[in-house]
Amino acid sequence: MKRIVIFLLIITGLYIVLNHTFQFDGFVFGGSKNGRATLSKTIDTIEINVGSVRTTIIPEDRNDVEAVLTGKGSLIVKETGNSIVVETKRKMFNWFSFSEKRQLKIYVPEDFNRDMNIQIGSGSLNFSGQSMKLSHLSLDIGSGNVKIDHLEVNEFTHDGSSGNVEIDTLITKTGTFDLSSGNLDINHFTGALEADVSSGKFSVQMDKLNDSIDIDLSSGDVNLDLPDDADFNLKDKVSSGNISSDFPLTTKGTDNNNLKGTHGSGKHEINVSVSSGDVKIF
Numbered sequence: 001m002k003r004i005v006i007f008l009l010i011i012t013g014l015y016i017v018l019n020h021t022f023q024f025d026g027f028v029f030g031g032s033k034n035g036r037a038t039l040s041k042t043i044d045t046i047e048i049n050v051g052s053v054r055t056t057i058i059p060e061d062r063n064d065v066e067a068v069l070t071g072k073g074s075l076i077v078k079e080t081g082n083s084i085v086v087e088t089k090r091k092m093f094n095w096f097s098f099s100e101k102r103q104l105k106i107y108v109p110e111d112f113n114r115d116m117n118i119q120i121g122s123g124s125l126n127f128s129g130q131s132m133k134l135s136h137l138s139l140d141i142g143s144g145n146v147k148i149d150h151l152e153v154n155e156f157t158h159d160g161s162s163g164n165v166e167i168d169t170l171i172t173k174t175g176t177f178d179l180s181s182g183n184l185d186i187n188h189f190t191g192a193l194e195a196d197v198s199s200g201k202f203s204v205q206m207d208k209l210n211d212s213i214d215i216d217l218s219s220g221d222v223n224l225d226l227p228d229d230a231d232f233n234l235k236d237k238v239s240s241g242n243i244s245s246d247f248p249l250t251t252k253g254t255d256n257n258n259l260k261g262t263h264g265s266g267k268h269e270i271n272v273s274v275s276s277g278d279v280k281i282f
């Protein structure tokens with residue numbers, strides 16, 4: 001039995017070492033600190049996979065994707081199928097070093113209007129997309145801090161395990177947010193909103209309500225800041241927790257923890273389901 005346990009531990013150890021050193025690109029000793037890939041007409045997605053690094057995405061007038069890494073580790077920029085992939089790697093046995101400060105700058109064409117997928121294991125990300133109009137932006141956060149401002153995208157999806165996300169001015173047809181924990185703060189949001197909050201704090205401020213809102217809260221806090229002239233029909237269901245609304249509601253009624261009410265013409269549906277936690281609408 002002991003031999004089997006030792007054998008399994010050896011196999012696990014070898015897997016960890018190989019997974020952090022061999023990644024089909026050889027050993028990560030030293031490695032490349034910069035890379036570039038031309039954005040051809042066949043490229044429909046920019047994939048960014050980073051961790052333990054301060055990352056800045058910079059749109060500018062160019063026809064390629066360029067990345068420059070400062071600090072330990074290495075960088076890969078390559079074309080794979082219909083995607084350009086930007087990925088950081090750590091030196092062997094350095095993935096446990098959290099104190100080192102690495103910086104990554106990613107330069108992308110400002111007229112790129114297709115898809116971008118961003119995955120952050122840890123660290124930080126700053127992205128000002130004021131000059132960009134994307135088809136789809138996917139943001140997957142393990143931990144860390146993210147700041148995004150002035151972005152227009154047809155479809156925005158967010159999946160956050162923890163960390164802090166600040167978004168200022170997001171215009172989208174549909175925004176989908178899945179928050180396991182951490183903090184997500186959005187200002188000047190426009191579009192349909194779907195939010196599934198397991199834990200943490202989710203705050204969103206809208207300049208204009210022009211589509212539906214669906215919020216499912218398991219635990220935590222949700223703050224929904226709507227314009228004073230918002231036209232909506234509110235339907236709430238509470239198992240445990242609390243929902244409050246600062247808006248004067250007509251046809252208001254409660255039945256088995258359901259709260260119903262209309263403000264203005266009631267044009268847009270707002271559905272809020274609370275298993276536990278607090279929701280404030282104001």
